[in-house]
Amino acid sequence: VRKLKVGILGATGAVGQHLVLALEDHPWFEVSEVAASDKSAGFKYGARVNWRQAAPIPDACRNLIIKECVPELACDFVIASLSADVAKEVEYAFAQAGYPVISNSSYYRMHEAVPLVIPEINPDHIDAIPLQKSKEHFDKGYLVTNPNCTTIGLCFGLAPLDAQFGLEKVLVTTMQAISGAGYTGLHAVDIVDNIIPWISGEEAKVESEPKKILGRFDGRKISYGDFAISAQCNRVPVEDGHTICVSVALKQKPRLADLKECFRAFKGLPQEARFPTAPHNPIVVLEEDNRPQPKLDRNLGAGMTTAIGRVRACPILDYKFVILSHNLVRGAAGAALLNAELLYHKGYLRG
């Protein structure tokens, strides 16, 4: 079977580079186009990109000519990692022109009939695509999104508990890595020796996206989860890996051992169907008092596994714990690629 051809929109960026690497030697897909801003268009990828990965630029991409993000690319679908303002028009134009668009950006995440998907958690929401196509009068194209980089890690801490014990209330405090702001996002002098207690738009995303992801799709409408959630988001001087402190109140009151077992036993469709980039364990529970730590634990499962540690009783709500998730892999490039694998598995991507 021939591999499907992928175009990467935003291929020179922090997320785009991880996509280029993650697609090297992929069994189902190959990169046929790289696109970025008009400033980069026309250059060879290897000559223009500010490559910041330990592994070299894959040969298949090094000599590709960077294109502009217009829907004239020779590919079967696109994975987009553009800022929200750019994504608004570019992603819609691609979907309208007949391209499946797998997006990292926030712009369409909360739109009705746009699936916001973590393949282990709500793969069935993908089946809102036919509704979206008829609503937007798309022919072959459509939009599918993955959540914000913090929301993804957080949802691995919430979804297993909601399914088994019922979520009531969630308090979240984040310590988010610098790379989450993109390459041009933060000056070193602002973040070294510092914590910034504000990330534009982040708390609203973390307080809304989990409700859509943990909501139900009944074949006609995605309804939202009914738990309460409050988030405080901070930027800290860590390069990669978002750390999230969470307290939860649950409808049923499990024992601590049952809560840990619930995390440990959690698996989803990507594991059952053995998607190429699915981690063997979506969640690893760490027992050491001083873990998870970004420096030590962010690359578990090649960056696709969520680490959960310090699971213990909370004197105000029921339980509290600490989550660590790699923001550029599980939180962005790896999330989009796993969504592409889900779409392929379910027959929504064709050559």
Ligand SMILES: NC(=O)c1ccc[n+]([C@@H]2O[C@H](COP(=O)([O-])OP(=O)(O)OC[C@H]3O[C@@H](n4cnc5c(N)ncnc54)[C@H](OP(=O)(O)O)[C@@H]3O)[C@@H](O)[C@H]2O)c1
């Ligand atoms: N970083 C994370 O942890 C993370 C996690 C989850 C989601 N995301 C989301 O992913 C998206 C990309 O983030 P990033 O961190 O990779 O950003 P980034 O490093 O700033 O990269 C931005 C990319 O967009 C391109 N671009 C900029 N303006 C453009 C335009 N007008 N038209 C077409 N392309 C344009 C850039 O190309 P040039 O090189 O030519 O300027 C570059 O390839 C954002 O929506 C972000 O919120 C990021």
